[in-house]
Structure formats: structure tokens, C-alpha cells
Amino acid sequence: MNREPSIVSQIAAKLNELQGVLPCAICHQTPTLYTGVFIPNESSNKRIGSPKRKTRCVFYGLCEKCFQLPDKLKRIEQGLFYKFTVH
Numbered sequence: 001m002n003r004e005p006s007i008v009s010q011i012a013a014k015l016n017e018l019q020g021v022l023p024c025a026i027c028h029q030t031p032t033l034y035t036g037v038f039i040p041n042e043s044s045n046k047r048i049g050s051p052k053r054k055t056r057c058v059f060y061g062l063c064e065k066c067f068q069l070p071d072k073l074k075r076i077e078q079g080l081f082y083k084f085t086v087h
């Protein structure tokens with residue numbers, strides 16, 4: 001029997017723990033009102049440098065102002081890839 005907590009409950013616990021702690025993924029201010037998680041697909045997983053057969057979930061904060069942006073998801077994703085790309 002598998003006694004490991006499911007990935008979903010692990011993510012939920014982490015989101016709870018990080019509530020308000022992480023800087024905003026777009027404007028970098030703290031504290032933030034929202035906490036989100038980016039779960040990459042296979043090609044995104046490579047771009048953020050996850051080890052093989054592992055998925056690296058990226059947690060981020062979002063402030064009230066940036067939450068209102070209509071293109072917030074695109075901007076968050078671009079910011080995350082910028083962070084995980086060597087320049």
C-alpha cells in the first residue's frame with residue numbers, strides 16, 4: 001500500500017505553508033495576497049532544468065494589483081522561465 005501523501009495533497013500543504021510569504025512573480029513586492037504553483041509540461045520541465053523523470057513545481061506569490069492583470073499567467077510564465085534560464 002502506498003502511504004506517501006499524494007502529489008496533490010503535498011502541493012496543497014505547500015501552498016498553505018507559503019501563503020503570503022513569496023514575493024510577487026511579476027512585480028516582486030511582498031507581502032502577496034495569493035500563492036500559486038506552476039506545474040510544467042514535458043517541454044517546460046526541460047526548460048526549468050528538472051532532473052529526468054521528475055517534475056519541478058514552481059511556487060510563486062501574486063499581489064492584488066498583478067492578480068488583476070488580464071495577461072498575468074503569460075507574464076508569470078515568462079518570469080519563471082527567465083529565472084530558470086542561464087543568462
Ligand SMILES: [Zn+2]
Pocket residue numbers: 024025026027028029062063064065066067
Ligand atoms: Zn505584483
